[in-house]
Every structure is written in C-alpha cells, then in structure tokens.
Amino acid sequence: MKQNMYSKDIILVLIATFFYMSSPMLVTPLITGFTESIGASAAVMGFVGGLMNLCSLFCRPLAGNLADRLSKYKVSLIGASFMVLSCIGYILAPNAAVVVVSRIINGVGFACCSVCMATWMSNMLPQEKIGSGMGVYGTMNALAMAVAPAIGVSVYQRFGYRTAFCIALSFSVAIIIVIQFIKDKGEPVRLEPNRESEDITDTKTALSKLNTAGQIPHFQLVEAKVLPVAFIIMLFAIPYCATQSFLVTYAEVRGLDVSVGMFFPSYAAALIVLRLTLRRFFDKLPFQIFLLAGSVSELLAIVLLAVMRNNIMMLLAAAFLAGGYGVMSSVCQSTAILLAGREKRGLANSTYYIGVDLGMTLGPMIGGALYGGADIRWFYPALAVTMPLAGLVYLVAGKGLKDR
Numbered sequence: 001m002k003q004n005m006y007s008k009d010i011i012l013v014l015i016a017t018f019f020y021m022s023s024p025m026l027v028t029p030l031i032t033g034f035t036e037s038i039g040a041s042a043a044v045m046g047f048v049g050g051l052m053n054l055c056s057l058f059c060r061p062l063a064g065n066l067a068d069r070l071s072k073y074k075v076s077l078i079g080a081s082f083m084v085l086s087c088i089g090y091i092l093a094p095n096a097a098v099v100v101v102s103r104i105i106n107g108v109g110f111a112c113c114s115v116c117m118a119t120w121m122s123n124m125l126p127q128e129k130i131g132s133g134m135g136v137y138g139t140m141n142a143l144a145m146a147v148a149p150a151i152g153v154s155v156y157q158r159f160g161y162r163t164a165f166c167i168a169l170s171f172s173v174a175i176i177i178v179i180q181f182i183k184d185k186g187e188p189v190r191l192e193p194n195r196e197s198e199d200i201t202d203t204k205t206a207l208s209k210l211n212t213a214g215q216i217p218h219f220q221l222v223e224a225k226v227l228p229v230a231f232i233i234m235l236f237a238i239p240y241c242a243t244q245s246f247l248v249t250y251a252e253v254r255g256l257d258v259s260v261g262m263f264f265p266s267y268a269a270a271l272i273v274l275r276l277t278l279r280r281f282f283d284k285l286p287f288q289i290f291l292l293a294g295s296v297s298e299l300l301a302i303v304l305l306a307v308m309r310n311n312i313m314m315l316l317a318a319a320f321l322a323g324g325y326g327v328m329s330s331v332c333q334s335t336a337i338l339l340a341g342r343e344k345r346g347l348a349n350s351t352y353y354i355g356v357d358l359g360m361t362l363g364p365m366i367g368g369a370l371y372g373g374a375d376i377r378w379f380y381p382a383l384a385v386t387m388p389l390a391g392l393v394y395l396v397a398g399k400g401l402k403d404r
Contacts, residue, residue, distance in 0.1 A: 009184050013121050014140050016076070016178040020113040021144035023083055023171040024052060024106060026152035026164065027090065029264075031099070032364065033249045034161040040096040046368015048099055049245040053360035055107025056114070066112070072120040072186025073179055079112025080175035087169035091162050113175070120186045139272075146268025153248055153261040222351040226336040228397040230355030233332040235390040236294065237359020239302055239383040240325040242367035246379070250305075253376050258314045266315045270322035275330065290331045291394055295387045298324025302387075306380035329356070 032045040040048065066075050082105050089102030121137050148171070155164040222230075244264075251260050301320035304313050336352040370379050 007124070009182050010121065010124050012178055012182045013117060013124065014137065016175050016182075017117045017121070017137060017140050018144045019171045019174040019178065020076075020080065020083070020110070020117060021141050022148035022151075023087065023168045023175075024110055025145050025148035026168045026171065027087075027106075028052075028152075028244055029149045029248055030152050030156050030161055030164055031090070031103070032245050032368065033252075034090070034093075034165075035096050035099050036249070037161065038093065038095055038099070040099075042368050042372020044096050044368075045371065046245075046365040048096065048103055049364025049368060050241075050361040051100065051103040052107040052110060053357050055104050056111040057354065057357040057361065059108050059111035062111070072116045072123075073182065074185075075112050076116045076120070076179055077176060079109040079116065080172055080179070082106070082109030082112065083172040083175070084169065085109075087165055087172050090165040091169065109172075116186070123186060124184060142268060142271060146264045146271075149244065149264040150261045153264075156248075157261070222354065223336075223340045225339045226351040228393055229332045229336045229339065230351050230358075231393045231397075232291070232355070232390045233329060233352065234355040234359040234362070235386040235393070236298060236325045236328045236332075237356055238363045238366060238386050239298060239380075240321060241360045241363025242370075242379075242383055243305065243321070243363075245364040246367045246371060247305075249371065250376065250379060251308075256308060258308065258311050260314075262311065263314055263318050266318040267322050267326070270319040271326040274322055274327055278327065287331065287335055288394065290328065291390065294324045294328040294331070295390060297321075297327075299384060299387050302380045302384045306377070 028049070032049045035045050035048045036042075066078075086102045086106035086109060089098055089105065093099045093102065118137060151167060152164045155167055247263060248260050251258055297320045301317045301324055304317035304320065308314055308317065332355075333352050340351075366383070367379070370382050374382065
C-alpha cells in the first residue's frame with residue numbers, strides 16, 4: 001500500500017528507526033570500557049567492540065530471507081526482542097563472557113531491524129518519492145548515530161555504565177511499542193490463486209529472456225564492480241568506528257579535560273551542513289576529487305585527535321571526520337549504484353554495506369589491539385595508514401571509478 005510522504009505509518013517507521021539505531025549506538029562507545037571494568041583484556045575489549053557488527057554482517061542474508069517470508073512487522077518484532085534481551089544482558093553481565101553472548105544477540109536483532117525498517121519504509125513510499133523519502137530515512141539514522149552516543153556518554157559519566165545500558169533497553173522496548181501502531185504490517189507479496197498460472201508463466205518467460213540475454217545467469221553474493229568502492233569505504237570507516245568505540249577510554253587514559261559527549265553531536269551537525277552544501281556537487285564532481293578531499297579531511301581529523309588538548313581541537317576533529325567518512329559514505333554509495341547499473345542496485349547496495357560492516361567490525365578490533373599493544377600516543381597515528389591505503393585501492397583497482 002503506497003502512502004503519502006508523511007503519513008502516520010511512515011512517521012511511525014521513522015520513529016522506530018530512530019530507536020532501533022539509537023539502542024546499539026548508545027552502547028557502542030561504552031561497551032569496550034565496560035568490558036575492561038569487569039576484567040577483560042584489551043584484546044577482548046576490541047573483540048567485543050566489533051562483535052555485534054560482525055554478527056550482523058553474517059546474519060543479514062538470513063534476515064533478508066525472513067523478510068521475504070514474514071511480514072516486516074514480525075521480523076522487526078523479532079529483531080527488537082533480541083535487542084531487548086541483549087540490553088538486559090549488558091545490564092546484568094557479571095563477566096566478559098556474558099557481554100560476548102549479549103553482543104551476538106544484539107547483532108542478530110540489529111540485522112533483522114536494519115533489513116526490515118528500510119524495506120518497510122521504501123514499500124510505503126510513492127514511487128516518485130523514493131529518493132527523497134529514503135533521504136529522510138538516512139537522516140534519521142544519522143541523527144540517532146549522533147544523539148545516542150552523546151546520551152550514553154553523558155549518562156555513563158554521571159551514573160555509570162549499567163544505568164546507561166538501561167537507557168538503551170528503553171530504546172529497544174520503544175521499538176516494540178511504536179510498531180504496534182503501524183497499520184501497514186508490510187506483508188510479503190503473494191500470488192492470487194486465480195492468477196497464479198498466468199503469473200508463473202509470465203515469470204518463466206521473463207526469466208528465460210533474462211537468462212538468454214545473460215543478465216541474470218546465476219545468484220551473486222557481491223557485485224564485482226563495486227568491490228573497490230566497498231574496500232575504500234571500509235578504510236574510511238575504520239578510524240571513525242575505532243573513535244566511536246575508544247574515544248571515551250582514550251580521553252580518560254590521556255587525562256584530557258574534554259567534553260567527549262559533544263564529539264558525536266558536533267559530527268552530526270557538521271555532516272548535515274556538509275551534505276546540504278555539497279548536494280549539488282555529488283552528481284557533478286568525479287569520484288577522485290571526493291576521495292582526495294575526503295582523505296585530507298579524515299587525516300586532519302586523525303592528527304587533531306592525536307594531539308588533542310582541548311574541546312576546540314576535539315570539535316574541529318569531529319568536523320573534519322564528517323568531511324571524511326561522513327561525506328565519503330554518501331559518495332561511495334551513489335557511486336556503487338551507478339557502477340552496477342539499474343538492474344543490480346540491490347546487489348550494489350549490499351556490496352557497499354559489506355564494506356561498511358567490515359569497517360565497523362575492524363575499527364574496534366584494531367582499536368583494541370592498539371590500545372593494549374602500543375603506547376596510547378600511537379593510537380591515532382597508526383590509524384592514519386588507512387588513508388594512503390584507500391588511495392592505493394583506487395590506483396590499483398578503481399579504474400572504473402574514474403568515469404563516475
């Protein structure tokens with residue numbers, strides 16, 4: 001059932017989206033420090049930080065199949081229920097083993113919600129509003145990714161880790177409450193009995209034509225043309241995600257007098273300004289211009305975080321990080337879609353998100369290895385190597401990107 005841009009159901013899906021993204025994003029900057037506080041080593045801290053995204057990466061195909069067989073409401077309810085269980089695990093965890101299990105449960109729940117919410121939203125939108133509607137959806141995700149960590153850090157600093165996890169639990173419960181009021185349950189499309197033979201015949205004919213043309217010869221896990229883009233966004237995501245997981249601990253170990261809770265809202269504000277300012281150029285400038293500018297911006301952020309002494313330097317770092325990872329995430333996703341062509345946009349997006357997921361997984365793990373195995377002063381200089389590597393990927397495998 002197609003609906004108006006801001007119908008009640010769409011607004012409720014957007015609210016549920018904010019809550020599903022806020023719950024894990026509130027936990028992310030705290031979970032490594034919490035794991036250390038209950039006796040975990042630095043290696044375990046990094047493993048725990050990236051485990052949810054690693055689990056989500058492998059669970060997404062399963063979540064996609066469930067979404068094709070069950071209503072979006074049911075799969076979202078399953079996902080939200082898993083997220084509730086994971087938050088209870090964080091709150092009650094006596095040791096790192098319980099945290100590990102909770103992160104796995106959280107990853108399953110996050111995979112279910114992330115697959116369903118976007119599909120649910122897009123299915124409700126009129127065809128002519130898909131682009132702008134999903135832009136609003138992406139903004140809601142970005143808002144949650146900025147606001148939730150700030151709330152988590154603020155609550156932790158005043159009341160402790162477990163109280164902050166209670167806020168994450170309330171966000172997960174809110175998902176379940178909100179989706180009860182959505183009338184369009186996102187039921188899977190089913191063939192009508194009186195048209196089944198006709199539809200099957202048409203489908204077979206269509207598939208026969210497609211196979212003859214060589215367009216859909218077999219199932220694909222990834223779109224090969226998009227792999228360079230996926231690797232590039234992975235390399236941009238690693239410093240961002242390491243910062244997301246370790247910034248609180250990094251500032252505490254270095255004894256910095258900075259308001260860490262302001263970093264993420266500042267990042268979001270800078271990203272919104274940059275997206276509004278650059279929106280006319282996303283379709284005009286070549287990929288290599290964005291890659292060069294994004295690499296310089298992210299390197300400046302890394303340098304500022306490495307030498308950070310006050311809030312001004314921290315806020316500048318947040319702005320430059322938005323100019324790096326924040327802008328490149330939009331550029332890389334649109335480039336992936338253009339490279340694959342209209343008939344493979346779904347595959348292009350899934351390949352792009354594999355890069356994002358890998359960055360979100362490797363960032364905390366690399367951060368944990370650096371935190372435990374090197375002087376804290378080398379934390380950000382070591383992460384700076386990702387930018388030259390992104391340039392190398394472009395030079396070696398990004399030939400097709402030059403024509404973007």
